[in-house]
Amino acid sequence: MKMLRALLPAPLLSGLLLIVWLALARGVTAGQLTVGLLLALSIPLVLSRLRLKGTRLRRPDLVVRFIVRVACDVVVSNFAVAKGVLRWRWQKPSSRFVVIPLELRDPVGLATLALVTTIVPGTVWSELAADRGALLLHVWDVQEESDFVRQFKARYEQPLREIFE
Incomplete structure (x- = not known):
C-alpha cells in the first residue's frame, strides 16, 4: 500500500x-x-x-456559497469595468492602491484570496506584507476606501477564515 x-x-x-x-x-x-x-x-x-500538509476545510458547507459569490462578483465587476471603460472620456475612474489589513493567516486561504482578487475585474493583488498582516491591492475604481476595505473583508476574507481557520 x-x-x-x-x-x-x-x-x-x-x-x-x-x-x-x-x-x-x-x-x-x-x-x-x-x-x-x-x-x-x-x-x-x-x-x-x-502540497501543503495539515490544511483542511473547517467549513466545507461554505465553499459552494463562496464560489457562487465570487462567480457573481466576476460578472458584476466585468460590467462595472466595461461601463467605466466606455465612460472614460467623461468620467475617469478613481483608481488607487488600497491597503487591506488581514486577519487571514492560512497559506491556502491566502492563496485563494490571491486567486479571487486576480479573477475579479477591477482588482489586482499587488503585495502581501512580510508578516502577512496587510495586503496591497490596486483597485480600478474606489469611491470610499473604508467602504471598499469593509466590503472586501466581509465578502472574501471572512468566509475564507471560516473555511480554512
Whole structure:
C-alpha cells in the first residue's frame, strides 16, 4: 500500500489529468493514452512536494456559497469595468492602491484570496506584507476606501477564515 501511495500520491488528480488530456486530444489512441498516463502519473509525483500538509476545510458547507459569490462578483465587476471603460472620456475612474489589513493567516486561504482578487475585474493583488498582516491591492475604481476595505473583508476574507481557520 505504501509503494502504491508513493507511485500515485494523488489518485483523483491523476485520473482527472488523464481524462482532461484525452478530452483535449479529442480521441483515444494508444499514443494519446500513453502520453496521458505518463502525465497523469508524473505530474502529481513532481508536484507532491508542493502540497501543503495539515490544511483542511473547517467549513466545507461554505465553499459552494463562496464560489457562487465570487462567480457573481466576476460578472458584476466585468460590467462595472466595461461601463467605466466606455465612460472614460467623461468620467475617469478613481483608481488607487488600497491597503487591506488581514486577519487571514492560512497559506491556502491566502492563496485563494490571491486567486479571487486576480479573477475579479477591477482588482489586482499587488503585495502581501512580510508578516502577512496587510495586503496591497490596486483597485480600478474606489469611491470610499473604508467602504471598499469593509466590503472586501466581509465578502472574501471572512468566509475564507471560516473555511480554512
